[in-house]
Amino acid sequence: MELKEYPAIGEKAYYDTLPNGLRIVVVPKPGFRRDMAFFAANYGGADRRFRSGGTWIDTPAGVAHFLEHKMFDMPDGSNALTTLSSRGAGANAFTSADMTAYHFDCVDGFEENLKTLLQFVSTAYFTPESVEKERGIIGQEILMSENDPDSVIYYDMLRSLFRRNPVRESILGTEQTIAEITPEVLYACHRAFYNPSNMVLVTAGNQPPEKIAEIAMEIIPERGAGRPERDYGREESAEPVQAFSAREMDVGIPMYLTGVKTAGNLSGRRAAKFEMTAMLTLGSLFGRSSKLYDDLYNEGLINDTFTYDFEISAGISYLMFGGESRDHEAVNGRIIRAAKALAANGPDPDFFARWKNAVYGRMLSGFNSFDNICYGVANSVFMGYDYFEMPSVISSVSGEDAADFAGRYFDPSLMAVSLISSAQR
Amino acid sequence: MKTAIHTQIMHGVNLTCVSAYQFKTGCLSMTLLTRLDKKTVALNAVLPSVLRRGTARLPDTLSIQAELDGLYGARIEPVVRRKGEVQCVGFLASFLDDAFVPGRQSVFSRTARLMGEMLLSPVTSGGRLRGDYVAVERENLMDAIRAEINDKRIYSINRLVDIMCRGERYGVSRNGTLADAGKISVATLTKQYRQLLAGSRLEVFYCGSAEPAEVERTVREALSALPRAAELEGCSTDVLFTPKGSRVRKPVEEMDVTQANLAMGFRMGQAARKAGPAALMILNAVYGGSATSKLFLNVRERLSLCYYASSYIDRHKGVMVVSSGIDPEKCGEAGAEILAQLEAVKNGDVEPWEFDSARHTVVSALSSAMDSMGRIEDMYLDRTVSGMTYLPEDLAAMALDVTLEDVVKAAGDIKLDTVYLLTKGAAEDGT
Structure with a gap:
């Protein structure tokens, strides 16, 4: 295994790629009591159309998440989640737009738990009965997300923003789409995406790196089938499908979310730099340290639910911002004006230097969290950059980069705004 | 991690210091402990947010944020917790451990100083907390109370506790009601602030790589102006062992x-x-x-x-x-x-x-x-x-x-x- 050290941030990591294509990253964390393993496929809710054995296959919305739920069933009738939990390991899984991950953490029995993890994720076993039963459970999860205003407004915004890209559909799918899921569909997706060359294993803790590679070799010996080609639809124009959508729900205060499409096809260090530029620019514009945030907050136009974020997935990227507000038009008007000023004059140099220090410190504090490390490393492996170099990417972003970003993406004609107003009770 | 060291550093002020070296950050909290009470719950819930807005030295949020950004993104957040029938009111900070700070400046001591200032010397006007800060934070508290309905799971649990423990202090909701919050004024909040600061026990907690003696020195300095009443408020939780009614209530x-x-x-x-x-x-x-x-x-x-x-x-x-x-x-x-x-x-x-x-x-x-x-x-x-x-x-x-x-x-x-x-x-x- 190859050791890389990052002395400025006090981290190091071992890297390896097995003959079957599985990439392994082991992050030593001395002084902590537990160990964590995180086994992820580069496959998520947006990977709906893909090529397998020469033919293109279309799958219904929600299939990656459905598959995640079903992976815990083992042919001997046991459930891997129960097996891991019964040994005291905290085990779980999640599906995002571009990743499905299975992970556990434990204070003892790491090797046995790792074997279980690798085993169950590599074993596809679905019956019509168990798929039928899961439909009921996921149906409830879908209903729950339809009660959750944060989830509702997020997908309202994505549907307004994207015409074709599959991120516009909920990762959970809908009652109609999950009705189409059969064991055959699940087997096809597992075969295409859960192969070692499309996966990564990340661990954090105090386990010997060689042992981890050895166990992975023992459990997953087969060669990978390569990384499947996916289709996210034709490239979309910069403009949204619709500029505005609104609905009513039982929320205490109206909330809104604005989205803007940003660059497409990002990967490698370019993706890392673009993401950091986005986060530094958004923070300069309306982060908690900005003059604009302070003004809007004092005027009661926003409260501390106002947040922003940036996402890269499925061949696209987008920024978003919003929160609770009784006058989102006023807020966005002020944001557009401030972005124009930022684009024209660049950020105040003292402010920008301080803000970069702040982002640096907060990024380092993220290395306290095993979940954060494992997710960040897995994501960066799929994206093709080095997660531990992210802190140093911060210094490469200049005031001009921020000005350029603000000038490019804060045009009102690019924005999709979704609103949830309070239902009259 | 080393076993904690507890010291009473002033009358009713307890410092717990846990030495740990594996983290990238240090952690510091200062928490006043008071009885959960319908009369003061909303005042206490809003108080740290008002204090966080400005201090005598850094009188507005922008200058506080600039100071925190300069401290490598240190965070000092107002925190109001409920433990049984005790309301825990104060601040929680996390900051880059000095070992990872470029140039080795002490982020810990400057964070502790700022937290002490937030607690002890808020910006005032005519001897009272600033009206504009109180007004905005009162509105935010009311918004937070209104938004409690958004998460139906938590909302249901809150309503259950509300109904089940009506008449007990435990039934007082974390942020108080909209009516409680609406009544907050500069005068009532300033009075409650002074009472709480002088009359409640203060728990200080530190975890990180600094030497315990240095932590104690830094905290003592940050709190040197803390007023202390001779008699401090005691607070505990009344436990009901059986349901009040003979029949199960089913709202x-x-x-x-x-x-x-x-x-x-x-x-x-x-x-x-x-x-x-x-x-x-x-x-x-x-x-x-x-x-x-x-x-x-x-x-x-x-x-x-x-x-x-x-x-x-x-x-x-x-x-x-x-x-x-x-x-x-x-x-x-x-x-x-x-x-x-x-x-x-x-x-x-x-x-x-x-x-x-x-x-x-x-x-x-x-x-x-x-x-x-x-x-x-x-x-x-x-x-x-x-x-x-x-x-x-x-x-x-x-x-x-x-x-x-x-x-x-x-x-x-x-x-x-x-x-x-x-x-x-x-x-x-x-x-």
């Missing part, structure tokens, strides 16, 4: 929801009081607090009656709550099954593997909690509030000694008090 509320939420409240009884905290944690893990629990494996997995069903126990108050998200058609069935599973625990109808799994889960969770500064801080505050004599890191070892008999005994007196249901229906006005 139902209707709202435009796709999924119903069922929240069931229980009184834990005398037996639970006598059982140690480790036994209660395992009891909760056996019943509904883990992925191998009876509620998870039976109500959700085997019978598919719900998307989630889980329990938690508030040890301070001797209350257990089960919360479940269900199909509105299946409320009765799910409720009956939740109670049937509790009976199984009471009868000792627990497979050896179920018990071992639960104990394992608790031991593991307690051990790994020591990997998180936030959890360590909260567990130490728990310890102080409940007057425990052992350290959080000893709990895992104690859990290893718990037997199934201990758990069955601890569950013996649990009684259902109130069942709250939030379900679909024609929207109606009021309650």
Whole structure:
């Protein structure tokens, strides 16, 4: 295994790629009591159309998440989640737009738990009965997300923003789409995406790196089938499908979310730099340290639910911002004006230097969290950059980069705004 | 991690210092402990947010943010917690450990100084807290209270506790009601601030790589201007061992929801009081607090009656709550099954593997909690509030000694008090 050290941030990591294509990253964390393993496929809710054995296959919305739920069933009738939990390991899984991950953490029995993890994720076993039963459970999860205003407004915004890209559909799918899921569909997706060359294993803790590679070799010996080609639809124009959508729900205060499409096809260090530029620019514009945030907050136009974020997935990227507000038009008007000023004059140099220090410190504090490390490393492996170099990417972003970003993406004609107003009770 | 060092550094000011070297950050909190009371709950809930707005040296949020950004993104957040019937009011900071600060400036001492200033010398106008800050933060508190309805699971639990513990201080909601918050004025808040600052116990907690002697020196300096009354307020939690009424209350509320939420409240009884905290944690893990629990494996997995069903126990108050998200058609069935599973625990109808799994889960969770500064801080505050004599890191070892008999005994007196249901229906006005 190859050791890389990052002395400025006090981290190091071992890297390896097995003959079957599985990439392994082991992050030593001395002084902590537990160990964590995180086994992820580069496959998520947006990977709906893909090529397998020469033919293109279309799958219904929600299939990656459905598959995640079903992976815990083992042919001997046991459930891997129960097996891991019964040994005291905290085990779980999640599906995002571009990743499905299975992970556990434990204070003892790491090797046995790792074997279980690798085993169950590599074993596809679905019956019509168990798929039928899961439909009921996921149906409830879908209903729950339809009660959750944060989830509702997020997908309202994505549907307004994207015409074709599959991120516009909920990762959970809908009652109609999950009705189409059969064991055959699940087997096809597992075969295409859960192969070692499309996966990564990340661990954090105090386990010997060689042992981890050895166990992975023992459990997953087969060669990978390569990384499947996916289709996210034709490239979309910069403009949204619709500029505005609104609905009513039982929320205490109206909330809104604005989205803007940003660059497409990002990967490698370019993706890392673009993401950091986005986060530094958004923070300069309306982060908690900005003059604009302070003004809007004092005027009661926003409260501390106002947040922003940036996402890269499925061949696209987008920024978003919003929160609770009784006058989102006023807020966005002020944001557009401030972005124009930022684009024209660049950020105040003292402010920008301080803000970069702040982002640096907060990024380092993220290395306290095993979940954060494992997710960040897995994501960066799929994206093709080095997660531990992210802190140093911060210094490469200049005031001009921020000005350029603000000038490019804060045009009102690019924005999709979704609103949830309070239902009259 | 080294065992904590506790020092009384001033009258009613306790410093807990945990040395740890594995983290990238340090953690510092200052928390005033006061009785949860309807008259002061909203004032206390808004207070740290107002104090966080500006100090005599840095009078507005922008200059405070600039200072924090300069400290490599240190965070000082207002935190209001509820532990039993004690309201814990103060600030929690996390900041880059000095070992990782480029140029080796002391971020810790400057963060401690700023937190001390927020607590002791807020910006004032005519001797009172600033009216514009009070007005904005009052509005934000009212918005937060209004938004409590957004998360239906938490909303249902809050409504359950509200109804079940009406007349007890525990029934006072965390942020107070809209009416309580609406009454906050500069005069009442300034008065409450002075009273709380002088008259309450202050808990200071530090975890990180700084030497304990240096931590004590830094904290003493930051708090040197703290006023102290001769007589400090005592606060504890009254525990009700059995339900108040002879019949189980079953309030139902209707709202435009796709999924119903069922929240069931229980009184834990005398037996639970006598059982140690480790036994209660395992009891909760056996019943509904883990992925191998009876509620998870039976109500959700085997019978598919719900998307989630889980329990938690508030040890301070001797209350257990089960919360479940269900199909509105299946409320009765799910409720009956939740109670049937509790009976199984009471009868000792627990497979050896179920018990071992639960104990394992608790031991593991307690051990790994020591990997998180936030959890360590909260567990130490728990310890102080409940007057425990052992350290959080000893709990895992104690859990290893718990037997199934201990758990069955601890569950013996649990009684259902109130069942709250939030379900679909024609929207109606009021309650």
